Amino acid sequence: DQQVKQxxxxxxxxxxxxxxxxxxxxxxxFDYFLWYKKYPAExxxxxxxxxxxxxxxxxxxxTVFLNKSAKHLSLHIVPSQPGDSAVYFCAAxxxxxxxxxxxxxxxxxxxxxx
Amino acid sequence: NAGVTQTPKFQVLKTGQSMTLQCAQDMNHEYMSxxxxxxxxxxRLIHYSVGAGxxxxxxxxxxxxxxxxxTEDFPLRLLSAxxxxxxxYFCASRQRxxxxxxxxxxxxxxxx
Numbered sequence: 665d666q667q668v669k670q671x672x673x674x675x676x677x678x679x680x681x682x683x684x685x686x687x688x689x690x691x692x693x694f695d696y697f698l699w700y701k702k703y704p705a706e707x708x709x710x711x712x713x714x715x716x717x718x719x720x721x722x723x724x725x726x727t728v729f730l731n732k733s734a735k736h737l738s739l740h741i742v743p744s745q746p747g748d749s750a751v752y753f754c755a756a757x758x759x760x761x762x763x764x765x766x767x768x769x770x771x772x773x774x775x776x777x778x
Numbered sequence: 779n780a781g782v783t784q785t786p787k788f789q790v791l792k793t794g795q796s797m798t799l800q801c802a803q804d805m806n807h808e809y810m811s812x813x814x815x816x817x818x819x820x821x822r823l824i825h826y827s828v829g830a831g832x833x834x835x836x837x838x839x840x841x842x843x844x845x846x847x848x849t850e851d852f853p854l855r856l857l858s859a860x861x862x863x864x865x866x867y868f869c870a871s872r873q874r875x876x877x878x879x880x881x882x883x884x885x886x887x888x889x890x
Contacts, residue, residue: 673818696877707782707868707881708821753820757877765836766879768813770820 667691668756670769678777683741685772687754690735694756698766699728699739702751711752712739744776779804782882784869790888791859799854799885801869808874810852811836812844814865815884821868827852828874859889 669688677683687697695716700708714721714728714737721728727740741748754769785800803810811826823836827846841863843855852871856863866886870879 668820670820698877700881705884707870707883709881710878713877755821759877765823765826766877768821770818 665690666770667694668754668767668769670752670754670772672772673770674773674775676775676777677744679746680743683739683744683748683774683776685739685741685752685754685774687737687739687769688735689737689756691756691758691767692735693758694767695759696757697728697730697737698755698757699726700753700755700768702753702771708753741774744774746776746778749774749776781805782869782871782880784867784882784885786885787883788886790890791856792890793859793861795859797856797859799856799867799869799887801852801854801882802850803852803869803871803880804850805871805873805880806849807871807880808849809879810846810869810871811879812842812852812854813868813870814838815868816865824854824867856887859887861889863887864889 698713699711701711702708712723712726730737751771753771755766782803808829812824813821822838825844827833833844866884868884869882872879
């Protein structure tokens with residue numbers, strides 16, 4: 665039973681355009697969401713997060729949108745750069761649950777073409 | 779700060795062998811976790827610890843043992859390696875009241 669779903673295994677965009685990565689969740693108890701970025705042969709690194717009390721959080725070129733009623737969040741990267749090419753993992757947590765454990769999606773491989 | 783360090787980077791084991799994957803962090807984080815990453819499976823939690831002397835099972839704990847004798851170290855032991863344990867293993871740590879985890883560079887393990 666997959667509680668965090670990233671239904672697109674891969675996404676390819678042109679440099680300078682917008683990248684939109686999507687994530688759906690099924691557990692209504694999740695109230696905090698994070699995006700991690702992973703380059704090959706490295707560990708994941710934290711990118712951006714959002715609490716369920718917000719519907720948008722922005723950090724430079726990265727914006728995360730949360731639609732609680734649809735149990736859907738998305739990561740927007742504008743403008744996309746070749747260095748953004750990586751695997752992006754969506755993760756979710758329940759702050760009232762067990763020790764802020766994160767549940768990860770399977771990841772989306774983003775390729776930004778020059 | 780070195781952050782989260784993991785050794786070794788690569789390891790090949792034969793079925794039935796045992797080994798320990800090392801993980802250390804120098805950020806004085808209370809919480810530490812072990813994940814495995816398999817193709818098409820994302821990151822799955824193996825074991826975690828909320829402080830020295832306290833450990834608990836994650837999503838896929840079978841075949842693995844952990845202990846936490848100090849705040850800094852959180853080794854993962856494979857008792858009798860199986861081909862199904864071929865994976866990339868990541869250690870992570872975080873502060874108590876934070877969701878943000880810091881990951882190590884990973885150990886790529888192959889069991890033949």
